[in-house]
Amino acid sequence: MASLRIPxxxxLPEEDSEQLHKAFKGWGTNEGMIISILAHRNATQRSFIRAVYAANYNKDLLKELDKELSGDFERAVMLWTLDPTERDAYLVKESTKMFTANNWVLVEIACTRPALEFFKTKQAYQARHKTSLEEDVAYHTSGDIRKLLLPLVSTFRYDGNTDEVNVKLARSEAKILHKNITEKAYTDEDLIRILTTRSKAQINATLNHFKDNFGSSITNFLKEDSDDDYVQLLKTAIKCLTIxxxxxxKVLRRAINKMGTDEWALTRVVTTRAEVDMERIKEEYLRRNSIPLDRAIAKDTSGDYKDMLLALLGHDHA
Amino acid sequence: MASLRIPxxxxLPEEDSEQLHKAFKGWGTNEGMIISILAHRNATQRSFIRAVYAANYNKDLLKELDKELSGDFERAVMLWTLDPTERDAYLVKESTKMFTANNWVLVEIACTRPALEFFKTKQAYQARHKTSLEEDVAYHTSGDIRKLLLPLVSTFRYDGNTDEVNVKLARSEAKILHKNITEKAYTDEDLIRILTTRSKAQINATLNHFKDNFGSSITNFLKEDSDDDYVQLLKTAIKCLTIxxxxxxKVLRRAINKMGTDEWALTRVVTTRAEVDMERIKEEYLRRNSIPLDRAIAKDTSGDYKDMLLALLGHDHA
Structure with a gap:
């Protein structure tokens, strides 16, 4: 469930555009106005506002925001204002660049988005960069990391539901996974094949069989080798696919508890999940940390940036 | 250029449907009528006919054809009548089944279709089979064949044009390919990465550099090991991507020259290319075999099957 609150x-998009245009004018920018509008419109509404703004003022709203805002607040507003697949295309591009390379973000986006949405991200990526995500990921990675990462971003997974699970297959593939994990054959081709090509529902069934038959979850088995970068990435993929x-x-917890908050991670998770499943994430956060997510964020951030994140979390009233 | 001739x-689709309905009725089927209609309508027109047929007679045209026709003629009419991406989904499914497994067909379809069209085939495949093409291919193959085949069917390639070629990259990747090929490292990760992720325009530029700098084409270098199944598949992929x-x-030449024509290959190529580039293929065929393709096919086939193929080749008048 989304945390986004819409009035x-x-x-009308014309009125929103006019208010935003006013917010940019004169001395200083009216950040509160920007938040009160953009942080309370869904993706379709935001894209209408961008279109109307371009038509009425002959300017790109994103470029205006870029000019008027700065720092973490700017990044949050920019990421949020982008269309979800454009935003993901932006984030994955960032993750393949030299100084911002981040395989975790790639795994997160490839494994938590519905298959068709991720495909549209790949189309947006191609339209913008004139290369495919696959070739850039393949070119910038190597060895075991590539063996796992490339199929994760390449395959068009079937978004099947639990009715369509093949129970016999789940049982046999749970055995394959268990054999590989106990032999520490973490880069085994079959293990990678199962995790990168099966539907999420099927993988979930397989991992349930794993747990039922072998006494512990697969991620528990992986714990003892979790210093290894590859194993960490593998665990991340499994978690993103299933829970x-x-x-x-966990990303939020680490971002907030870190010495000096990790604003990039915080901004990324809030802007990408506010319209999707943030209410579920808030529940998990409260259960695990005994403090509501909005209070934890309010303690760790300040100013317009804080207001923007809290608005997306459904904190203030639209 | 397409060979298909449309009157x-x-x-109107209503009239075509009525004629087809009549062709199925009474004693015997009017095969000539079926050919004169279906073999002279493009994909959009055929899909309208199917829709109108279903609405007016409450029957699936494909099932009617299946009931009324048989043998090679049936297969040709059925494959042709399907929507191109449905047809490809049908052909790739057939290629992963136990008794009809055929990795060449998979490579052919994955490498000769535009990226978005192949993606739509994968959607059609999922809608019909409730599994992804990727998981089925990965499950039914293994070893080196899988290493090549899985990324070929997985990646969403950028359909770039020649203006967008990165010349520096083409030069450096030509060197990588040459090094691998001369060391007979045909399953090298970088070699597979280049051929499975780069755009066709980029691969073409890379292979031109290869030829210019190393005196011979990459496929010539591969010739000496062409007894090997994997190397053959690699050569097939390269040819499908570039020429x-x-x-x-070549597929047609082999199908026709074989003792007992290979009707499956013949039907597949004619039905899948008649609306795409059959005129170019006919030119190549004439140049290589000194006999026009339609004459070669007419010598090797007979009856309604022959008439259907020749109609698709633009032989008779619509």
């Missing part, structure tokens, strides 16, 4: 009576809300809770 | 004045019309010419 009962939504102004995304717990994965996101 | 200047196309009857599809020559690849198809």
């Amino acid at each position: 009962a009576n939504i102004p 995304p809300e717990k994965y996101f809770e | 200047a004045n196309i009857p 599809p019309e020559k690849y198809f010419e």
